[in-house]
Amino acid sequence: MNKNYYAVIMAGGVGSRFWPVSTEEYPKQFHDMLGTGESLIQRTFNRINQLIPSENILIATNERYEKLVLEQLPKTTKKQLLLEPTMRNTAPCILYAALKIHNLNSDAVMLVAPSDHWIENETEFLKNIKTSFEASANNDNLMTLGIQPNSPNTGYGYIKFEENSSDIKKVKNFTEKPNLQTAKQFLASGDYLWNAGIFIWSTKSILNAFKKHLPQMLNVLDDGNNVYNTDFEDDFIKNNYAKCENISIDYGIMERSNNVHILPVDFGWNDLGTWGSLYNKLNKDSQENAVVGAETIFRDANGNMVRTESGKKVIIQGLSDYIIVEKGDTLLICPRKDEQDIKQISAAAKKTF
Numbered sequence: 001m002n003k004n005y006y007a008v009i010m011a012g013g014v015g016s017r018f019w020p021v022s023t024e025e026y027p028k029q030f031h032d033m034l035g036t037g038e039s040l041i042q043r044t045f046n047r048i049n050q051l052i053p054s055e056n057i058l059i060a061t062n063e064r065y066e067k068l069v070l071e072q073l074p075k076t077t078k079k080q081l082l083l084e085p086t087m088r089n090t091a092p093c094i095l096y097a098a099l100k101i102h103n104l105n106s107d108a109v110m111l112v113a114p115s116d117h118w119i120e121n122e123t124e125f126l127k128n129i130k131t132s133f134e135a136s137a138n139n140d141n142l143m144t145l146g147i148q149p150n151s152p153n154t155g156y157g158y159i160k161f162e163e164n165s166s167d168i169k170k171v172k173n174f175t176e177k178p179n180l181q182t183a184k185q186f187l188a189s190g191d192y193l194w195n196a197g198i199f200i201w202s203t204k205s206i207l208n209a210f211k212k213h214l215p216q217m218l219n220v221l222d223d224g225n226n227v228y229n230t231d232f233e234d235d236f237i238k239n240n241y242a243k244c245e246n247i248s249i250d251y252g253i254m255e256r257s258n259n260v261h262i263l264p265v266d267f268g269w270n271d272l273g274t275w276g277s278l279y280n281k282l283n284k285d286s287q288e289n290a291v292v293g294a295e296t297i298f299r300d301a302n303g304n305m306v307r308t309e310s311g312k313k314v315i316i317q318g319l320s321d322y323i324i325v326e327k328g329d330t331l332l333i334c335p336r337k338d339e340q341d342i343k344q345i346s347a348a349a350k351k352t353f
Helices: 040-048 063-072 090-104 122-137 180-189 203-213 215-222 233-243 275-281 336-352
Strands: 005-010 057-062 081-084 109-114 142-147 158-161 169-175 192-202 260-265 290-292 295-299 305-307 313-317 322-327 330-335
Touching: 005 040, 005 090, 040 057, 040 063, 040 109, 040 122, 057 063, 057 090, 063 081, 081 090, 081 233, 090 109, 090 203, 090 215, 090 233, 109 122, 109 203, 122 142, 122 192, 122 260, 142 158, 142 203, 158 180, 158 260, 180 192, 192 203, 192 260, 203 215, 215 233, 275 305, 275 322, 275 336, 322 336, 330 336
Parallel strands: 005 057, 005 109, 057 081, 142 260, 290 305, 295 313, 305 322
Antiparallel strands: 109 192, 142 192, 158 169, 158 192, 169 260, 322 330
16 A cells, blocks of 8 residues: 555534434444445445555544544544544645644645545545546645536536546536526536545645635644644644634635646445435335335335334335434434425424423
8 A cells, every 4th residue: 555645534524414313422424324234434444445554544523523433443543533623614624634644744645535425336436546646646736526417416516627638627616506407507518527525635735725725724723733643732723723714625725726626437426415315325125115224014105215223123004205214212204305304303303302
């Protein structure tokens, strides 16, 4: 394995659209959402570890999840954790990671990847990452991976690219979550890709980008350069991280930079952002019911998404296109078409119970 290859797994989210399974105390990245025997973060770590040494994989998460990460990823040590004392979106977190890695290895190239996405073809994924690493190692590029859209999905960001004969394209612009009509136009044009939130760059390039576009944030966290990877790192972050602007890497860096490139990819990607996206990924029975955990009998029931604790016996009659999810003492029954309301349902349940 190449010692200059590093990764940062972004694992700080709460996954509130997967309530009641995903909670603030135990968010979705730590659950086996697809019934594979691995949690999403375990799957992500093991996938990346095929290309990147385990000691070079950092986990960015909220400090409350430190114990969970160390339990689920036994190859990881505390020094590989980037513990955010407060949520500040993705730009500060990625800057913190880049500074920490650059402090260790000034020739590093780094992958930034979400902890909770599903990737079907891992061999193709790793090939794409290697291609991106090689393109970024000696060039001042900010790379991202682009997914070929197969529907006018309004839940994703879109990236327009310049057509050329190279596999890697120069990015023209970003559009964040367009309306349906615009998404249809993007799909028809053929020169837009979905933004998968997977980034590759050298630490030199991303630090230069922060210097240019978010200099104040760089000044705050660069002050800790002499304490990164020491026993004093945690205290520095606790005292300074909240001073950083709350901004995403997309808005703060990518959309402002003119050296962004994209590699169109096709490795069977799903962001697993909702129960609906999970339903789409799961195997179905002849009535299009998808099940995780439960032992089921369906009678005149189709198109349902059922998830319970392992072995729970569930009999459903006369119900179609519903989400039925049990976790602990909570049962959610919600039409699939109304899944966008689950955040509000969760908030109401929290207030009521």
